[in-house]
Amino acid sequence: MASKTPVGFIGLGNMGNPMAKNLVKHGYPVIAYDVFPEACKEFQDLGAQVTDSPADVAERADRIITMLPSSPNAIEVYTGANGILKKVKKGSLLIDSSTIDPAVSKELAKAVEKMGAVFMDAPVSGGVGAARAGNLTFMVGGVEQEFDAAKELLTCMGSNVVYCGEVGTGQAAKICNNMLLAISMIGTAEAMNLGIRLGLDPKLLAKILNMSSGRCWSSDTYNPVPGVMEGVPSANNYQGGFGATLMAKDLGLAQISATNTKTPVPLGSQAHQIYRMMCAKGYALKDFSAVFQFLREEETL
Amino acid sequence: MASKTPVGFIGLGNMGNPMAKNLVKHGYPVIAYDVFPEACKEFQDLGAQVTDSPADVAERADRIITMLPSSPNAIEVYTGANGILKKVKKGSLLIDSSTIDPAVSKELAKAVEKMGAVFMDAPVSGGVGAARAGNLTFMVGGVEQEFDAAKELLTCMGSNVVYCGEVGTGQAAKICNNMLLAISMIGTAEAMNLGIRLGLDPKLLAKILNMSSGRCWSSDTYNPVPGVMEGVPSANNYQGGFGATLMAKDLGLAQISATNTKTPVPLGSQAHQIYRMMCAKGYALKDFSAVFQFLREEETL
Amino acid sequence: MASKTPVGFIGLGNMGNPMAKNLVKHGYPVIAYDVFPEACKEFQDLGAQVTDSPADVAERADRIITMLPSSPNAIEVYTGANGILKKVKKGSLLIDSSTIDPAVSKELAKAVEKMGAVFMDAPVSGGVGAARAGNLTFMVGGVEQEFDAAKELLTCMGSNVVYCGEVGTGQAAKICNNMLLAISMIGTAEAMNLGIRLGLDPKLLAKILNMSSGRCWSSDTYNPVPGVMEGVPSANNYQGGFGATLMAKDLGLAQISATNTKTPVPLGSQAHQIYRMMCAKGYALKDFSAVFQFLREEETL
Amino acid sequence: MASKTPVGFIGLGNMGNPMAKNLVKHGYPVIAYDVFPEACKEFQDLGAQVTDSPADVAERADRIITMLPSSPNAIEVYTGANGILKKVKKGSLLIDSSTIDPAVSKELAKAVEKMGAVFMDAPVSGGVGAARAGNLTFMVGGVEQEFDAAKELLTCMGSNVVYCGEVGTGQAAKICNNMLLAISMIGTAEAMNLGIRLGLDPKLLAKILNMSSGRCWSSDTYNPVPGVMEGVPSANNYQGGFGATLMAKDLGLAQISATNTKTPVPLGSQAHQIYRMMCAKGYALKDFSAVFQFLREEETL
Incomplete structure (x- = not known):
């Protein structure tokens, strides 16, 4: 294990922290910067080892x-002025797991290539829990x-x-x-909100959707209606999960690419705007399935 | 079998025809009207037996x-003037399999109930093929x-x-x-169209979606992109399946209920408008998954 | 004046009340029902004269x-059971100023015509103020x-x-x-909200729009941004004016007609949904220009 | 007149050409590049004088x-490598009349300022005709x-x-x-399309809108329905005017800023998508008011 060459890790936030720890666990000496x-x-x-800049990381890890x-x-x-490219070694492998505009990834790849190194984009799906458990995609x-x-x-x-x-x-992707x-x-x-207002029981409606052509991950694995499933954010006041602001950010990237x-x-595009409005109405930190809550509020005079 | 009491069937169109035939196959004497x-x-x-009006059907079948x-x-x-209710017998069971506004179903139920009969709404999912095979939902x-x-x-x-x-x-429901x-x-x-334009292979993208949170019946069972799946309308120039006009009709009902x-x-509501525009652009009789075709057309100067 | 023949008036709510009073002012004997x-x-x-039913009004006024x-x-x-058509006289003129589905107006017209009378639809624009002042359209x-x-x-x-x-x-119309x-x-x-967030002064932006192709009644006569104009609902915390629920109702009629x-x-269709959401977020009784307020709320974490 | 100092002009396309000519007409010696x-x-x-690069223009004009x-x-x-900033003189005044992302304008302004020069953004409204006539805004x-x-x-x-x-x-702005x-x-x-389908005469409907709260520049000055107004693109098969692709481009900038x-x-956001779809359906070079034509197409089976 001790013979493994060091790996640089830049960005030790909510996601980067548990990811870098998993590298440590697997015996990689980590050169860290945040x-x-x-x-x-x-x-x-x-x-x-903790360094002072991305450039320093590039100096010590390939x-x-x-x-x-x-x-x-x-x-x-x-x-940047103290960026990786200032000191990157030829043949280095740079993997960016950030979720960013694919056009920016391509720009970065070109700049990296000019220095004789290799760039790959490798964004993840799965949240903080998956990062901890080491089962991100x-x-x-x-x-x-x-x-x-x-x-x-x-x-x-x-x-x-x-x-x-x-x-x-x-x-x-x-x-x-x-x-x-x-x-x-x-x-x-x-669909769930409309069905409920038309007199359907939410659990029954979810069951019907899930055996029909309306079935989707959001209906059968992560149902947004409280009481329909256990162990999902809707069962826990929309705590945890994937925050509405993060979804709004990803939809912004989709818009730019489109x-x-x-x-x-x-x-x-409309989904983006709905998350935008929802974030401004107090749901920014709730799980993105709280859009059910946002839409179900009733008109009162 | 001969002892079965007759069943009335009104509306022998694309769907009603094979449905009524399945009743005949199961030994029910059918009293028909169209x-x-x-x-x-x-x-x-x-x-x-073929009759002259819905009222006549009601006279002969309960x-x-x-x-x-x-x-x-x-x-x-x-x-109507020669409608079922003109001659319906007390205790009759009237089952409406049409897809209509639920508020209309409720109105009909009230009118039927006043005559001492019973009304149920029982719309189907599954198209002409399922009607023939007798495996509608x-x-x-x-x-x-x-x-x-x-x-x-x-x-x-x-x-x-x-x-x-x-x-x-x-x-x-x-x-x-x-x-x-x-x-x-x-x-x-x-999503498929955007991914393809960003350089992804359609089959690979479908595979990724289907193992991720974007998974849905439309992506894993009825994928709208030609070449991704076999035996679906997108593999056959969007022939057959569920026509775009029928989808537009159902979305109109959803709007009214909402x-x-x-x-x-x-x-x-936006989906309704998109099918509306699509039907006016020559896709009315194509399967509803042809929305991929509608959206993929490229700008040319 | 005394020689004028009576006019029936059915529906004496917020709008009907001042309208009927203006008929009285002009010397028409009014036969009222609500x-x-x-x-x-x-x-x-x-x-x-106050009557017990629409039918009674029809008996006394043509x-x-x-x-x-x-x-x-x-x-x-x-x-209805005690409706106008139960006792309408031949040759009567029935004017409906309600805002309803034009298809319903046509149905009513047919029914009225069968009784030998005349039906006209005559919805108004202008609110309670215009009704009082007698300057509706x-x-x-x-x-x-x-x-x-x-x-x-x-x-x-x-x-x-x-x-x-x-x-x-x-x-x-x-x-x-x-x-x-x-x-x-x-x-x-x-547009105003985006401009303000991009650093423009609201009054200046309104001025630019109003001399350009973005000009519209909502920008030059009823600007929704507080501080831009005087004497409009936005200058008065969106009190008065044309309520968001009423707009949502009219947009519902537009959807049905479409x-x-x-x-x-x-x-x-999207405007309808936005007013729908807005009404559920506490803006139901505010003037419809409060959509600026609804959209301007900022995301806070 | 001869004593006027030269003015650089970069970008001599459909708009730049007549704009630069108007400078010449007003007696300014022009240093041109395209x-x-x-x-x-x-x-x-x-x-x-015609030059070989933006840098050359900057050398000869302030x-x-x-x-x-x-x-x-x-x-x-x-x-860029031969850009203005390579040779810009201190105190120069650089005016950009392009329509671009305001965030990019700000970036350029910073870079210009670092060189001791002044940058202003000055996009225009009014098309090629206004550029020729010298009455742009x-x-x-x-x-x-x-x-x-x-x-x-x-x-x-x-x-x-x-x-x-x-x-x-x-x-x-x-x-x-x-x-x-x-x-x-x-x-x-x-609104015009819906009204026509509901039986209204287009000219009459336009008149009603224009005296009511639906009034806007698009209804009273540039009506998109053929036969309603003269001298507008809708009267001339949507030739000329402001092309749908240009509108789509500006809406893309609005999205990015938003x-x-x-x-x-x-x-x-929805308007952007509609122009996007419209451009892909053969309307790219038509005036943007051809959206009426795009929406009016009828469903045929």
């Missing part, structure tokens, strides 16, 4: 994973020959590592999945 | 099934004590007979399912 | 104006030869009486106007 | 106007003290030059106006 120094402390105690909140952060970490885009090298690291953190195609397709998820969740909430490719996404 | 006399001819040859294209037709057949609303009597007949025509609650809830179906179908079409109950259905 | 007896009391004091809240009420008042549908007879009465209550065409076109109004109001609210005629109304 | 050399030829004949099709073009012209963002200097040049090309606030607010314009145009098309500022724009 813009908030206190986020690194815990890793110092675990024996990781395999680096980044997990950042948004496109501008990713651009800064890679191409990684959707990976990049040169196929490098996929095995990436997989070696990613399997320490996830149970599913899927190769999607050229750079940017990992992001594309994630964005498309989450757009469809948002649409079917809102659709499920609308606009760039001139792809009509009428429901995706 | 507004188009030629629709009855085939049944005369099968030994059914169990009647109706299968009609829209709310106004149902109102006419039940309460019936969603039944009405007094629970009468459900067994209805089920005896409906199981001749369907493999799934679900009790949904009071009168109108059969319609409600069907409308809610189809609204959610329309939404997830359009969502699947948008408006009557002041239920917000932002995506259901 | 489903709530207390609504008639005031008219008794003004010398009007010109009748009805002002009712919804389609079912109108159907009841005309065709009437949009009138019906046989053109009867328009002058209708106009004689309607000019007592309105300053603008427009002939729109056959029966139902009065409703159609009103519904189309209000649908466009709702759309441009929401559009104005979105569904019946298979007309795609993607923005009209 | 990425397509043939676009410059005409200007050579008019006595303008007032420069840029008119470019999109954000990436603007970034290239300002900050300019919406100007930037430091207020420089506004007069900018106005001196802009009044040669436009009749309306409006100061909007800090850098980016010119773009913001334009984007907000065009988003509201798109919404009211589609709303007008929906997403960046977390502003809900449900109708703006």
Whole structure:
């Protein structure tokens, strides 16, 4: 184990923290960096080396994973004044697990390639719980020959590592999945709410949908109506799960990709606006299935 | 078999024809009526009695099934000048398998009840193929004590007979399912189209969605993208299946129910408009999954 | 003045009350009816005859104006057990100023015609203030030869009486106007809100829109942003004006008409849903321009 | 006149060409550049100096106007390898009349400021006709003290030059106006189409809307229904005017700005999708009022 070469990890937030810990658990010496120094402390105690900048990480590790909140952060970490590219070694493997605009992934890949290194986008699905349990799904885009090298690291953190195609397709897969998820969740909430108001019992309606063509993950695995299922956010006042703001962020990325490719996404676009309104009405931190709650509120005079 | 009491059947169109034939196959003497006399001819040859009006059917049978294209037709057949109610016998069981506004079902139920008879709404899911094969799903609303009597007949025509609650809830269940179906179908079409334009292989994308939270019946059983699945309308130029105009009709019913109950259905409402536009662009008779085709057309200058 | 023949008035609510009073002011003996007896009391004091049913009104007056809240009420008042048609005299002129589904207006017209009387739809625009001041706008549908007879009465209550065409076109005109109004109001609210968040001064932005192609009644006469104009509901905490629920009702009628005629109304339909959601979030009784307030609420974590 | 100092002009396309000519007419020596050399030829004949790059323009002129099709073009012209900033003189005034993302305008302004020069965004409203006639409207963002200097040049090309606030607010004003314009145009098309199908005469309906609260620029100045007005694109098979693709582009910018500022724009977003679909259905080069044509197509079986 001691012979494993170190792996850099940049971005130790809610998701990055448990992911990096799983690397440590698998015996990889971790070279850590986060813009908030206190986020690194815990890793110092675990024996990781903590550095002062992304560039420093690149100096000491030739395999680096980044997990950042948004496109501008990713651009800064890679191409900024103290960014990875300032000191990246030739042949390094840089894996970005952030969820960002696929066009930005492609830009970063070009810049990385110019330095003689390799870039792959590998966004995850599954939340903090899956990150802790090490059973995230990684959707990976990049040169196929490098996929095995990436997989070696990613399997320490996830149970599913899927190769999607050229750079940017990992992001594309994630964005498309989450757009469809948002649409079917809102659709499920609308259908359940309408059925209830028309006199149907929610459990019975869910059962009928789930044996019919309306069936979807949102209806059969993550039903948004309290009382229909156990162990889901709707059973727990929409605590935990995947926050409405995060969904709104992903839908924003889907919009940008759709606009760039001139792809009509009428429901995706409307889903984005609904989450936008919902976040402004006090549901920002609730699980995204709380859209049922948002839509069920009744008119009172 | 010969001892079975006759069953009336009104409405022998695309759906009613094979449904009534299945009753005949199960040994029920059928008393038939259709507004188009030629629709009855085939049944005369099968030994059914053909009558001149819904009232005549009601005179000769105390169990009647109706299968009609829209709310106004149902109102006419039940309460019109020569309607069922003119001659319905006390204690008769009237089962309406049309897909109509649940509020209309409730009105009809009240009128039927005044005559001392019983009304149940029992719309179907599954198309002409399922009607022929006798494996429709019936969603039944009405007094629970009468459900067994209805089920005896409906199981001749369907493999799934679900009790949904009071009168109108059969319609409600069907409308809610189809609204959610329309939404997830359009969502699947948008997500697949966006993914393809972002460089993903359609089969791979479908596989990823189906193992993730975007999974739905439209993605895993009835995928709208040609080449992804076999034996579905998208593999056959969107022939057969469930026509876009029929989906538009059901979405219109969902809108009316939502408006009557002041239920917000932002995506259901937009799905309705999209099918409306699609029908006007030459897709009226195509399967409803052709929305993928409708959305994928590219801008050309 | 005393020689004027009596005019029946059915429906003495917020709008009907001041309208009927204006008829009295113009010297018409009024035969009044309302489903709530207390609504008639005031008219008794003004010398009007108060009756027990719409049928009684029809017995005593051969010109009748009805002002009712919804389609079912109108159907009841005309065709119910004690409805106008029970005792209507041949040649009577029945003017319905309710805002209802144009298809219902046509049905009522047919029923009235069978009794040898004349029906016109004449919905109003302008709220309670305009009703009091006698400067409503009437949009009138019906046989053109009867328009002058209708106009004689309607000019007592309105300053603008427009002939729109056959029966139902009065409703159609009103519904189309209000649908466009709702759309441009929401559009104005979105544009103003976006501009403000991008750093523009609201007054300046309104000025620019009003001299450009974005100009509309909602931007130049009824601006929804507090501080931009005086004497409008936005200057008074969205009190008064045209309530959001009333707009939601009219948009519901537009949807029904659009569904019946298979007309795609993607923005009209979305506007309906937005007012639906808004009414459920505490804005039901606010002026419909409060949609600016609804949309401007910011996301907070 | 001869004593006027030269003005640089970069981007001599459909709009830039007549704009630059108006500068020449007003006696300004023009230093011209376009990425397509043939676009410059005409200007050579008019006595303008033609250069090889934006940098060359910056070397020879300290007032420069840029008119470019999109954000990436603007970034290239300002900050590219041969961009303006390579040779810009201190104190130069750079006016960008392109319609681009206001966030990009702000970025450019920062980069320009670092070189000691001044940047203003000044997008136009009014099409090719207004550019030729010299009566464009300019919406100007930037430091207020420089506004007069900018106005001196802009009044040669436009009749309306409006100061909007800090850098980016010119773009913001334009984007907000065009988003509201798109919404009211589609709303007008929906309302006119619905009214016609409900039996109203289009001219009469337009008249009623224009004297009521549905009134907007799209209904009273640029009505999208053939036969209602003369001298507008709808009277000429939707030739000329403002193309649907250009509107789709501006709506894309509005979406990006809304997403960046977390502003809900449900109708703006849907308008974007409608123009997206419309462009893919053969309307890309038609005037944007052809949305009436797009929506009016009828369902045929």
